[in-house]
Amino acid sequence: MSLLSRRLLLCLGVLVGVALATPARADLTLTAKLVTVPGVRLQQVRLHIGDDGQGGLALTLHAARADVPAMGWRRVALDLDGTLQRDAQMRWLLDGALTLRGTPGAALGNSDLHLVVDAQANTLQADIGQAKAQASAWIPLDQTSHAQITLKNLPAAWLSGLLSTVWSGHPTGGRIDAELALDVHEHGIQSSGEFSLRGVGFDTPAGTLAGQGIGGSGRLGIDTQGGPAKLSLDATLRGGELLLGSIYAKLPPHPVQLNVAASADGGTLDIGRLRVNDADALQLDGSLAFDAKGQLARLRLDRFQARFPAAYDRYGAAWLDTLGLHQLSIEGALDGSLDLRADGPHAFAFDTDHLDLTTADGRLAIDDLKGGLDWSQQADRPATTLAWRALRLYRLPFGPAQGHWRSRAGTLGLEQPLTAALLGGVVQVGQLDWRPGAARGRRLETSLAVTGVDMAAFSKAMGWPEFPGTLGGAIPALRWVDDTVELAGGLSVNVFDGFVDITQLSLAQPFGPSPVLAADISLRQLDLAAITGVFDFGNITGRLHGGIDKLRLVDWKPVAFDARLLADQGGRISQRAVNNLTAVGGGGIAAGLQGAVLKLFKTFGYKRIGLNCTLVGSVCHMSGLEDSGDGYTIVEGSGLPRLQVIGHQHEVDWPTLVSRLKAATEGGGPQVR
Structure with a gap:
């Protein structure tokens, strides 16, 4: 029995009582512009009572508008058609059909009403039913503000009005x-x-x-x-x-x-x-x-x-998705506390023993995480220790490590350097300061040193062709500013008997669905014979230098760069490498060298090789050593037979260029399109 029903019943009782107190007539009609009882307001009311022909009274009631503010019901139309009679115990009985229109959730749109008023027992009892829904109420006549209510199979939508208040x-x-x-x-x-x-x-x-x-x-x-x-x-x-x-x-x-x-x-x-x-x-x-x-x-x-995994499956998956941790496989237990507000985190603490976690995309995996962290935006917190047996970050496998942490003045920092093995080398995290509560600006600052990482193992872990060398370097300042990780200093890779230097490195949204990496790459004195041997491009000897400036990767796919590759100290180039360079540049052979003569030689001397590509959108703007009529020179020959390779396509669709390079390095030979 809803509050509206109970109050309408009281209002109905008032109307019926007035009608029964008037002199008896075969037909009685009462009208009123306004009838009110506490909490209920009826407007344009019409009540008719007449003989039903069976010893009882036929009753009809219409109210054009019923308002019950406490229930959130307004402008509800009410109609009641029923029979009113007295039983042997002198109780008034009313049976009829109650129709309400305009109620939230269509409550009591077409219901049956049974009402018993027992003055001797000081009780008004009402039963209302509609389809499978049943409601009953018992109201003391001398305390009409109180009711005992029973609801069975009540549609939840009927409570819309009450909740709206x-x-x-x-x-x-x-x-x-x-x-x-x-x-x-x-x-x-x-x-x-x-x-x-x-x-x-x-x-x-x-x-x-x-x-x-x-x-x-x-x-x-x-x-x-x-x-x-x-x-x-x-x-x-x-x-x-x-x-x-x-x-x-x-x-x-x-x-x-x-x-x-x-x-x-x-x-x-x-x-x-x-x-x-x-x-x-x-x-x-x-x-x-x-x-x-x-x-x-x-x-x-x-x-x-x-x-875990039950807590993740039932409660944690959606929340961790918002943090960039998708489709986790997680085992173990975690205890802690959290204070998160509209402006960000204000405190957190957790402790775990033997927790294993892996993301479906392989970007993050932690084995046997033990210990915890304790951070507060306002108060200093006790020191904690957090360790793991193995950590895999973007497919890179780090060895065991242990960090000692303490929170002071809103900053969670390492108390001493953290060292972990990586692919035959070592990565050391020096000072590290993390400000979890920083909504904008610098959230993290640290320094890194990398020594002796095996490049063959590194390239295999990243899914690249394996090539020898070592990776090392120092990053004196790494900063997490807003949603971007910025690296000062740089990394130097000793590979192919030369060096690849990476500077201006930044990574935006590192755990988001589409990380954005930016960097400048410098190439110094790389051995072309070693490079072309690893990538199966066809043999070229000599030294390569140049750079890839303004490199930008989105979800690890290139969307922009300015690449310049130059070998200007001379060397030898194989027939297959000539074919591949020719096809990549969309060019041909020039300077009088005929195809029949070309077949007589396996290698050729060259003076210079140069190829440039500026990627803008999905188009690579190509150039070479110098313009040559309607094309550009890629290979400038030396000696006899004299070789010159000319590129004719100044603009190449990037997917097309990638497919040519892939075909060249897989030994099938690229197709010029």
């Missing part, structure tokens, strides 16, 4: 059973009792709070008297889905204990007490708040204990 959300489906006590006061209501849910759903305008298919049972308390509406809930939930901001929960079929104390005011929702107990997955104790737009204003977990 305290919250912006609305039910979307499901059914409710309940046994409630209800007290109506001048400025609100109080209600408490037991309930059960079957497939209940709800939503909010912002879509940040939602539920679907929720089942369970528990006790509920509501108080809307003066000030924010207060809600208390002690429930056992079974199945369904919940969305609370960035937290998405897929509830298991077994019981999950939920204890909530909340207040709602002007569309805001403040859950001051939130306790969850899912025995094999998650236990937490904290608070949660949303603003009037449905955005997360506060998430405070004073204590949480998560057991």
